[in-house]
Amino acid sequence: MKSIFPLILLISVLCQGQRGDFSKIDFGKADSIALAHKGEGLRNLPILIHRLTASLETDVEKFRAIYTWVATNIENDYHAYLRTIKKRKKHADDRAAFLEWNESFTPKVFEKLVEQRKTACSGYAFLVREMAKIAGLNCKIIDGYGRTPTLILDEESIPNHAWNAIELDGKWYLVDATWSAGRVMFDEGEPRFEHDYFDGYFLADPALFIKNHYPLENKWTLLPNPPTFNQFLQGPIVYKEAFASNIVPVQPDEMFLETTKSRPIEFILETPKDINNENIILTLNNGNSDRSVHPVSTYEKRQLRLKHVFDKTGKYDVHIQLNDTIVATYVVKVKRK
Template sequence: MKWIGILLFCTSSLSLAQRSDFRHIDFTKADSIAYEHQNESLENLPILTHNLTAHLATDVEKFRAIYTWVGISIENDYSSYLTTKKKRKKLSDKPTALREWNNSFTPKVFENLVKHKKTACTGYAYLIRELAALAGIKSKIVDGYGRTATLLLDGNSIPNHSWNTVLLNGKWYLCDATWSAGKIILDADGPRFEQDYFDGYFLASPELFIKNHYPLDIKSSLLDQPPTFEAFLKGPVVYKAAFRANIIPKAPQEMQLTIVKNEDISFRFSSEEAIEIADLSLVLNKGGTSRNVLPKIIEDGKEYVLTHNFSTPISYDAHVKLGDDFIASYVVRVKRK
């Protein structure tokens, strides 16, 4: 067996702050309160915060109610995103000016948010921070790069996303309310927002979060030894289903892979929760045609290894799936020799 992409660095310490720290907490009550107040106005944030948190005992439950409420109540405004993108591009080589613009623009974003409950990522992050502060919980806005299957970046890309860190029980945690809220659909009628609340980005594992979130201030990654920006750009595409199951791609570390025909590639992942081997699969796509293959799968403690022999000299998109969901994607170029 030949391994492609040896693990080159340790991305974290053993005490990563993540949702599993609160596995003993039942968030049902917090979520129920958020849904109960879903249609409440933003005109009076102290009252909204009180209604969301007054009957919850712990800070993490209070923050959960705030986070869920934002995710189910606020619409992602694509036009605001385009405005932010344009300004970020203009100031991409002036970080101080960019921070000053963010600080001046954020209140304007918030004014629009209050009136229409619509905003871009900056507004989501700002609202999370303000509501948390009113609940006595410290949160920070993090600016950086978000990377998805439809938003691939390169070394010249400008910062395009904002999210939050939050301090709970003396530890900092990561979350992304924008991506939790839903997604922008681009079709013939123009962009539209599709509400689809997803809590996988709530107190996400820093080791997984860094796969598609890269902060301008690398300390905000919450990792002792974070990857370089170059390594981040070269990594595989990681989908939201990975966050649902907290599955972390370990190897290969790069999305673009080149091998000689009849070589194996082994895709290694870790998971805090046990995975049914039968639910793991590998899908190969070439020229718009997809086929499922049966890789050799080995469970190694909390890690899972899918190995497949690539015998045909051609280029593939290789997708690792859990059930019906994509976890990560790679591009495999198989040469004759």
């Protein structure tokens, strides 16, 4: 039976913000405090929160210290993730049952987190919320779908991810401590977590966040006109490097494209500033080899337009690269005419 989750309609629009709202805030002090308390236990959260936040003046700095501490101290447990997915499947067709189960399940996850200092995404989201609440901040757990280059989703997929929304100065912001914490590597088939803190998912731009996070409740996209679940599934693959530079792929809005030989194809990225043409390349992979090209680029009103003309037919993975890192991938089928 098809999951009913993607059919949830937009109910309301929340006042949304992004990290640029705090461009004058230096998070260095908050990060230093978080790192100074690295390795502290979770059995007395109020004491830990006091140590992390007492000397910080603004709510955003307090939350930053909490977020950085969680992302640099908790290990992502791949086996716990698999167990969670298995349990979620039992409620895949009943949203009410899923939410009821989820409310009872996350505290159990937290009990193991205290003991083992490792968890899946639900545990990260639960810990961030509980720590934020103790600090007097309004924080929500958001359940939904996380889309990665190696994780293929379709309309039958069940919710597979959890993150947070935090209210600061009357606006709501999106964060993902799980994906900020590091990555799971596989050694001879066995998962191994590698800490690699990445703050691109801290107070991320909702227009970019929606490219790989789709909430069960549309209001938590924080967008006035969010895409449908199907549109989310059909979009290009967006990598974490896009978050590092706040680069939002705008057009095309679908991953799989068709064009004809000698006809220009255009990619439009929203960027906070102009980018040196030499730092942008397209890597074209036809299944046999890679070829890098510099597209014709123009920049106007925060939009970077990249044009390329294919001189050969075939099917290509087109990787948009900035400073030698991939920010987005499309698949282009080039026909003769």
